[in-house]
Amino acid sequence: MNELDLLGQADARGRRYTETNAHRRVFPSADAIAALAAFDEPLPEHGLSAEDTLALLDDVGSPATTASNGPRYFGFVIGASLPAAAAAERLMLAWDQCASTFGNSPVSATLERITARWVLDALDLPRDSAVGFGTSATACTLTALVAARRTLLARQGWDFDRLGLHGAPEIKVVVSDLVHITVRKALRVLGFGQQQIVHAPVDAQGRVDASRLPPLDEHTILCLQAGEVNTGAFDPFEQIIPVARKAGAWVHVDGAFGLWARASSLAHLTRGIEHADSWTTDAHKWLNTPYDCAMTICRDAQALSEAMNSDAVYSGASADAQKNLTLEFSRRPRGIPVWAALRSLGRKGIAGLVERHCSQARRVGEGLAQAGFEVLNRITLNQVLFRCPTDAQTLAVCAAVQESGEAWFGGTVWQGRPAMRISVSSWRTTDSDIDALLDLIVRVSHPVRASV
Structure with a gap:
């Protein structure tokens, strides 16, 4: 053949x-x-x-x-691939471009440069920021934190590139008590031990409590969240970021999915976030591109490009070449499906996608409450956190839904007890799918509550 x-x-x-x-x-x-x-x-x-x-x-x-990639998967924030993004991905595979530099692939470099501009426009972030298209929030957080540490050390007169970390001034990191595991992983890879990580207390919804924020100074990287993984809650950026900037700290925001609220009528949840120094977000979550695609966004474009620079005598490139903004030297043009998604949705389409999912999440929460479940979060985004009257029932209902094959969501632990978490993020999910999900949960819960 x-x-x-x-x-x-x-x-x-x-x-x-x-x-x-x-x-x-x-x-x-x-x-x-x-x-x-x-x-x-x-x-x-x-x-x-x-x-x-x-x-x-x-x-x-x-x-x-x-x-x-279907309409009834609610386990994590995993968006089904938009038709335009999936089609672009197929053509991109046929091209088989090494998208490191303009010299390697003029079309890839051009499209990713335009896409970076569109992303900053859609998210209303500083327009001269650098945007690197990487594999995941983990990898993109890693690059942001590398730039953060290198910059803070330079401000203290320490040449990281020449001297490395041995003998360097100590940099500490302040994170939420509910910091996402990918941030923890990135910090571990970068050599931050528990002694250099300080945890900020959170409120009942999982937001950093601004009144109990640990001390910050010019030796500090502060990591905040746009969309806590269980509740979808946002840290109070307007209260915290000015304090951090006055102290000379670097502020990084983990916005893996929640940052896209900024492109909708829910932008008020992110008020003040634009004053951070760096942000990460995923396209393969709420923007519904194929896996895998994420973004590092850095206010100081030079800080990111110098930290990630991989120019060689045989392969030089501009500061904004993707090989100088991401971990990878050899890489696929991940920004192309993002370009296709943004172009096919437009500004109103992005807002509509986010707003529809948040509305559907509220419908789920209302339906669960009416059915006698305890809804644990204030549903401001696309996450629904809930449980049954007993832990045994919670575990049994979750297992029954998963075994049914009709829908899928996962379990979690909230405030020391088992809970269930529903994420609404697929463009394929209709209101009928939401009705079917609620019917399924209620249906499987009846025998569980009778026997457990």
Whole structure:
């Protein structure tokens, strides 16, 4: 089979998969998971046909996928791929560009530069900020924190590039008591130990309590959140960021999904966030691009480009080349699906997507409260946190929903007790899907409450 015929088969199989998104089990069956054993074969001595390889991948792999690209996956903030973004991704794969510099790929560099401008416009962040398109909030947080530490040390006369960290002035980090694990991971990778990390107390909704903010100074990186992972709550940026800036601290905001509220009528939740020094956000969450794509946004473009610079004698580039703004030297042009998503949605479409999901989340919360569940958060965003009267019932209801295959969401722990968390973030999710979700939860809860 020639290359074009094979690609045609792949397109046809992908099309069939997409067509069944709304009808497949949201989490694969036990039989589909067991069938994955078919992949466990020895490395072939002689290569097998590409057609057979594709068939195995689809016939065995597709049934064992989680339908996170469908309308009834509520487990995490995982947006289904918008048609324009998914189509752009397919063409981008055909191009197979190494999008490090303009010299490697003029179209990639041009589109990612334009996309960076659009992102800053949509999020109303300082227009001369640098935007690096990376793999995830983890990787993008890492780059932001590298720039932060390097800048704070430079302000104290320490040449990090020449001297490294040995003997350097100590930099401490202040984080929320409910800081996301990806920020913790980035700090660990950068060598910050518990001794250099100070935790800020939070209120009942998981927001940093401005009245109990730990001391800040010019040796401090302060990490705030736009969208706490369980409640969706926003730290009080208007109260905290001016204090941090007066102290000389660097302020970083983890806005993996919540930062997109700024592009909607919910922008008031982010008031003051524009005065931070750096931000991270994901496109593969609320902007509904394919995995994986995230962004580092840095007010001081030079600080990010110098911290991430990877120019070489054989490969120099402009300061805003993506290889000088991200961890990767060799990289795919992740900004292209973002460009397609933004272009197809427009300013009003982005706002509409965010606002619809927040409205649907409120409907879920109201329905759960009416059905006798305890809704634990003030639903201001797209997150619904709830539990049953007893912990055993909470665990059983969560398991029953997951086993049903009709929808999927996960469990969590809130204030020391089990809870359940629903995230609404897929463009495919309709109000009918919300009604079906509520019906499912109520239906599975009846036998649970009777027996547990």
